[in-house]
Amino acid sequence: MEKFSIKDVGVKVGLEIHQQLETNKKLFCNCTPIESDDYSIKFQRKLRASKSELGEFDPAALFESTKSKTIMYYANEESSCLVEQDEEPPHELDEDARKIALVIAAALKSNIFSEIYPMRKTVIDGSNTTGFQRTMLISQGGFYNAGETKIGIQSICLEEDAAKILGEEGTTRKFGLERLGVPLVEIATDPFEVELTEIKKIALSLGRILRSTKKVKRGLGSIRQDVNVSIKDGGGIVIEVKGVQQLDQLEKVVEYEAKRQHGLLKISKKILETNWKYDKDNKKDITELFSKCQSKIIQSAIKKNHKIIAISFKNMGGIFGYLPYEGIRLGKEVAELVRFFGIGGVFHSDELPNYGIETSDLNGLKNLLKINENDAFLILAAPEEKVHIVIDQIIARIEHIKNQGIPIDTRLATPTGETKFLRPRPGAARMYPETDIPPIIVTEKELSDAEKNIPKLWDDAIKEIEIKYKMNKQLSEQIFDSKHIELFEKIIENIKTNPTFVASILCSTITNLERKGLNSNLLKNQEIFKLFELLDKGEIAKESIEIILENIMSNKSQNVEEAMKNTSIESIKNEDLDQIIQNIVNKNQEIIKNQKERAIGPLMGIAMKELRGKASGEIINNLLLENIKKKLEE
The missing domain is CATH 1.10.10 (Arc Repressor Mutant, subunit A)
Structure with missing residues (x-):
């Protein structure tokens, strides 16, 4: 096993930033997006892949359809209507969202199109009730500066956000519709080559340009980063990694994905050396052979009437467990793919005997498969209706790695900074015109208004906060980057209090309570404002603020008055x-x-x-x- 050096593989990175816009309604209806767990409407759907205008199926949609999931939707009348339920055509495009998108495009010096064409992007994982996401290309080109680095802009789109995943139970996937249809911009950068430590700064600089408009949502889930990663010898293959929630994760994700891709190229060479070819006779039903196997996993599968299948791989001994780099191996790639279908996992010959599978079981298996020590095998337990689909996907993936090296995937970032298989990369058949919405004409006046409304540069905005509120630079940066900037300005404007004290409560005190595991989403802006009103009137002391915030954030109280009562806080003569x-x-x-x-x-x-x-x-x-x-x- 070699030690990985990212400098040797020539990594290129591209960012895709998805930012929710601060509007009063959704993109194609009049509903106000309100986060709530109170669902009064419930319905279910079964989504399937459909052909594009040219009669082609999108590979990602086809692959998703093999999972055969039933989708259960939960909705609230206050935050979703018949448009979200796909029972009514979309309304006209929200004017506020349109204006904000044009301002963002102008701020990034991007070339705005005079005509904008709404499109449908096929998505059948259940996150859209329609089976597609509405999106429109606003502009192309442009750039911004992240310190001394100039970052090119590939494209800017205005689109609908997806529904919120609530969880899965067996073959049913659950979504809440309060977020579905919320307007967001998707900004894709050109690929760039920089030190890993620079990537966070590049993403942060773009986020700050968006926040400077004061027209974007803030807080957890309001901005998401996807990252595209490719390596020098990867044959031009770009892997998209979705769901990077924290900027601190970016460096780890890029490094891991580059290591994985380079490791797969090494694995590809190893498989080529074996001259392995798949034959349908290489798979055998071993349910009866393993009926007395002591493995709890195997016995649990047999009790569920699952099939136990073994697949042999001639001359592949040692390949599934081969570690080109720490944590990278073919067995792991196969296991990720299997889990996509809701199957617990797969055993490979390089990790056995183990997990209750004994040498005697393996000897019987090798005799049945007619293989020796130079060969390899996989053991898979799955429902009969799924098992052959899964095997076909496993073989297709191994053949792809053998012949082309890196499978063209969309992957998901994990909390530890690794990536895991999400679905195949979509193709051109994924996108087709939206027939319910006419093309949108952008007038010269709209372009002129967008130019006039370009926000100040981030450095200038911070300087203005420093001077206006007489705060140091560090606290000015923290309050500007936080989700509380508008609340901060409202408090200072209406209540006679020290701006530094207010900013430290909003940035430090609340953050410290979050680090203790408390939930800041339980804090409503009007309740925080009320705290400073009470302080101004002398009805509470400064020291009371943290106690009250802690009580609300721990869900012991719903509002300030209740928290004061529960914590015995009262003014003293x-x-x-x-x-x-x-x-x-x-x-x-x-x-x-x-x-x-x-x-x-x-x-x-x-x-x-x-x-x-x-x-x-x-x-x-x-x-x-x-x-x-x-x-x-x-």
Whole structure:
């Protein structure tokens, strides 16, 4: 096994940014997108692949149809209508979304088309009730600067967001429709070659241009990054990796995918050396042969009436377990493919005996398959109706790796920074014209308005925040990049308070509570605003804010008033506060006698236990010090 060096493989990267737009309604209907788990409507569909205008099937759609899933949809009348249910034609294109998309295209110096043609993009994984996603190419070309690096723009599209996946149960996949139809822009960059450490900065710079418009949604799920990865010797094959949620993940994902692709080229050479060819006689039903096998996995499959099939591979001994690089092997590629069909996994000869499969089982299997130590085999357990489809896909993948090296996939980023098989890469047959929406004419006035509304450069916007609110650069950057910038501006505009304090609560306090596992989505903007109103009126202390936020984010309370009641937070009269401080000093005279003014430390701890959230820490400290000095004078 070699050590992987990314510098030796010539990696090229392209980004696809999907950004939800801040509009009051969805792209082709009047529904307001409201995130809610309250579903009053429920219906199911079965989606199938259909031919393109030229009579061709899209390979990704065909592959998805082999899973034969039933799709269950859940909807709320407030956030979806008959358009989302595909029971009514789409309405006219949302004007706000159209204007925002044109401003973004102008900001990226992209060439906007005078006519825009809505298209249908085939998607039958259930994330669209129609079996397609509506999309339109707004512009091509353009660029932006990420520091000293100039990044080219390939295309900008305006399209509908997909439904929200709720989970899977057996052959049923569940989706919520509140997000379906939300307008978003998809921005694809040209491929670029940079150091891995630069990729995050390039994605961050593009995200900041979008946020500068103040017309895009913020928060978890509102912006998603897909990344395209290719290597120098990959024959021009580009692998799209979807679902990179965090920018910090980008570097790991690109490095892993480059390693996987280069590793597959090495595996391809190994298979070519074996002269392996597949024959239909290479597969055997071994359900009866393995009926007494001690493997819990095999026995569980037999109880479910699944078939146990073995496939032999002549001269392939050692190939399934061969590790060109750490974590990269043919056995793993096959296992990912099998899991796509909802099958638990697959055993290969290079990892056996193991998992309860013993040497005696393997000897019987080798006799049946007529193979020896130089050969390899796979053991697969699956329902009878699926097993032969899965075997065909396994063989097709191994043959592709043998003859062409890297399979042309769409892959999914994992939380650990690896990638896993999602589906085959779509082809040209995936896209066809939308017949329910006429072409959209872009006027000279619209182009002129878009140019006039190009936002300030990010550096200028940060400088403006620094000067306007008298905050340091780091906090100005944090509040600008956060989802709370509009709320921050509203609080400062309407309430007399310190901008630095407000920004630190919105950026640091809430973030720290999120790191403890609490849910910031439970915080409504009006409740946060209410907190600062109460602070301004003197009804709560600064120290109360974190307590109240923590109570709401842990789902113990729904609003500020309820949280105050549950945490016993209430304002305290000055005379009552004086009395409590005097009592604490009187009860701890021994500490004051021994430690003099240093007694402020332990007494402050005692006072805060009793008064946390009821009075300012600064006021408590001053009162304690004053009373300690009096006691010392006595």
